[in-house]
Amino acid sequence: MSNRPVEQRLIDAVDAGEVLDLAGDGAVDEAAMRSWGAERTISASLVRDLVRGSAEADPHGVRLRGARISGRIDLTNITSTVAIELRDCLLADGLTLSNAHLPAVALVGCRVDGTVEASRLTAPTFSLAETTVKGTVRLLAAHLGTLDCTGARLESANGPALDADGLRTDQSVFLRDGFTAASANKHGTVRLVGADIGGQLNCSRAFFQNTAGPALDVGNAEVSHEMLLDDGAAVTSATEGAVRLIGAQLGSLTGAGARIGSDIGPAVVADGLRVDRDLALDWGFTATGGGDRAVLELTFVRVGGSLALDLDGVDSVDLDGLTYAGLPWPRSARRWLTTLRAHTPGYQAQAYQQLAGAYRTAGHDRDARAILIAQRRDQITRAGLSRSERAWGRFTGFTLGYGYQPWRALLLLLATLATAVVLSVVVGGHHGGLAQKPGTAACSTVDQIGVGLDLGTPLLKTGARDRCQPTATATGQTLTVAGWFLQLLAWTFATLFIAGFTSAVRKT
Template sequence: MFLNDGFAASSPSARGTVRLLGAHISGQLNCRGARLENTAGPALNADNLRVDQDVLLSNGFTASSASEQGTVRLLGAHIGSLSAGGARLTNTAGPVLDGDVLRVDRDVALDDGFTATSTSEWGTIGLAGAHIGGILACGGARLENTIGPALDLNSVRVDQDVLLDDGFDAISGGDEVAVLALAGARIAGGLRFDTDRMTRTAPGPGPLIELDGLTYSGLPRPASLPGWLTLLREHTPRYSAQPYQHLAAAYRAVGHDRDARTVLIAQRRDQIQRAGLTVAERAWGRLIGITLGYGYQPWRALLMLLATLALAVTLSVIGGHHGGLAQKPVTSAAAGCTTIDQIGVGLDLGTPLLRTGARDRCQPTDAAAGQILIIAGWILQLLAWSFATLFIAGFTSAVRKT
C-alpha cells in the first residue's frame, strides 16, 4: 500500500485522517514523504493493523494532530518493522505515537533526525508492553513533552539492543515525571544510553529516568560507573534495590568484582538516604558503612582494631613515662616500669583476649597519669572488643549486606 512521495491528506474527523483499523497488508505500508493532518483525531489510525513487511514513515514523513488519541496509533498492531528516520510528528493534546502492546518482528528505527513533540501525560512516544524482535534505535532523535514522559518503554521487551545515544535528546516539562520510563523493560541485548541531553524544563527537582525492574545484557554504555551511580542515586524517582543489583551482577559477570562491590556499597548508601528507614536503622546502617563498608569491606574494622591497639600502646608508654605505671607492689619507692612492660600493658588494653603478663608486673598508680590510663583502658577495651566483633561478623558475612 503506497501513500508516499507527496501524498497529503487532512481531516477534522475524530475517526482519523487515514484509517486502517484491523487491516492486513501482506507487503509494505509505504508512507515515505507523506503529510497527514487532523485537528480532532489521529492522523494515522491503525490499531490492530497487520503488515507482513515494513511500515515506512521516513523520508520527510510529517503528521500532526490535536487529539488525545494520538497522532499515529498502532495499538495492538503486528508489523514486520517500523522505519521512521527523519519523520516529524506533533500533537498538541496527546502522544505522537501510541504503540502500546505493539508487536514488531524486526527493528524499530526512530532515528536520523526523528522529531516528536507532544502534550501528553502518557508520553510522547508510548511503547508500553510492546515486543520488538530486533533493535530499538533512537540515535539522533529529539523527543519533547510539555507535561509527561518523553519516551514510555515501561514493560517493553526488546530481543536485541536498545540505542538511546548518538545525540539522543529527550525533554520533559512534567512535575515529578521521569523523562524516560523504563520500568520493567526487558532488553535481551545491550543498552546504550546517554543522559547528557536528557533534561527537564519543569521548575524544581525531578527524576530523569525510571529504571525499577529494567534488565539488559552486559554493561550499559557509554556512561562510566560513577556516571551510572550518580544517575541511580540522584535522577531516579525513588530508591530501588533492583537497578543496583542488576548493575552489580553485570560487572561481576565480566570479572569486575571491585566495581560490583562499589555498586552494592552505593546501593546501601542510597537505601539509607531515600528508603524511609527509621532513625535507629539509619544510625546502624551508617555505623556498618563506616566500620565494614556495609559488609563488603571488613578490613575497615581490622584497621580500626589495629589503630586502637596503636593508641593503647602509645598511651601506656606516655603514661608510664609520666609516672602513670609502677611495678608491683606499689610503694613509695616503687620503681617505674620498663618500656617493654609499658608496651605490654598497652597491648593488654588494646586487644581483646590477648594477655602479655605485663599487667601482673605493672599497674596504674594514683597519679593523674595513672588514673587517665585506667579510664582510657576501659574505653580502649570496649573499642577493641567492638571492632574485633565487627570484623568477625563482616568476614563471615554475618552482617546483612542488602
C-alpha cells in the first residue's frame, strides 16, 4: 500500500535524520490539534514501522512535530535503536510501550487522549514534558535513565495518573515546574511505591490531587539524592495521607513552602522513613488534616542529619521514635516543648529524650534539664498513671524538680531548720515552752537556738537539750509535738536531697 504524501514526507525526514515540522509557526493548542485534517495525520502503524526500522529508519529517530496520530501507537516488545520524539502532537488513542527497549521516548507538548502503557519499558530517556495525558501513565517496573515530566498534566478518571510502582531510574525523576496530576483512585494519584531512583525526585512547584486516596505515594521507595517537594508545591487529598512516605529511604527531604492537606486523617504519613542527610519542612511549610490523628506523622523516622520543622504551619505532629542529629530548628527549646506538650496525640517519652539529648550534646545542660522536667510533667498529665503515681510525681516535682533540681529539697531542709529555730526561740523562750534542766546552767537564748537546730537538723546534736527541756505546760507539749513533725520533715528533705543528687528518683 502506498503512503499518503504527508506520511512519505515523514519517511523521507526520518531517512535523512531530520525533523518533520508540520506546524511551523501555526497554533499548537488543543483546539488547533483537533482541527487538523488528513494533511496533518500520520498513522500509528507507520510510526511503529519506522521504530522497528523496516521503513529505512535512520538511528537519529522518528522526530515529528505538529501532527495528529491516527490509531494507537503500539511498540510492545519492540527492541530498536530508533528513538521516538513527538512534539506538539495529538495522540487520540494513546501509546503502548510495554516491554520495549528503546534509546529514547519523548512526548513534548503533546496531548494524549488515552493511557500510556509503558510497564517494563527500558529507555535511557522518557519524557512527557509539557504533555497532557487524559488517562493513566503506567511505568510499572520500567527501567529508565531519566523520567522527565516537567510541566506535564496527567489526569485519570479510572486509575492513578502516574502508576510507577517498582520504577528504576539511573538518574532523576522530574515532576516539577507546573506538573499537575489528578485522579479519583483509592490507590493514589502518583504512585512510586518501591521505586529505585538513582538521582533526585524533584517535585518542586508541582500539584497533586486525589479525591479518593493518597495524592503522592512514595512508600518503600529509595531516592539516592534529594526529594524536593518545595517552592509552592501543593498536595491535597480527600482521604488520609495526602503524602505517604512509609518505609521510604531518601537522601534528603526538602518541603520548604509546600502546602499539604487531607480532609480526613493526617496530611503526611511517614512511618519508618529513613533520611540519610537533612529533613527540612520549613520556611512556610503547612499541613492540615482532620480527625484525631496527628496532621504530620513522623513516627520512627530516622534522620541522619538535621531536622527543621515549621511548627507554626502544623497543627499537630507525631514524633514518637523520631531520631535526628544536632539541634532541631527552630532553636527555641520552649517552642519545641509547647509542641510536644500541646500538639502531639499523647505523651511521647522518646521525643522528649531525643530533644533533651540533642541539647545536652550541644552543651545546653540547662535547656536539657528543662526538657526532662517538662517530660515528667507531661507524663503525669497524659501517660495514664495511677492516682498514687501521679501524687508521688507531683510531690517529687515540688521537692526535687523530678530529681533534676535537688537544690529544692536542700532549700526545704534549710526552711525546716529555720522554722525549728524560730519555733524554739519564740515558743520555747518567750512563751515558756522550754525550761532549765535541774542541776544545769540557765537555758539561754543560745541554748534555745541549739534546741531548734537539734529539732531541724538530722544527725546534728548541739548538746543544748542537755540544758533545756520542754515544760509540762500546753506550750511545752506543743513544742514537743512540733519538734517530732519538724524532725520528720528534716529527715524527709535530707533523704530526698541525697536521692535527687544521686539521681535515684529520676523516672522518665
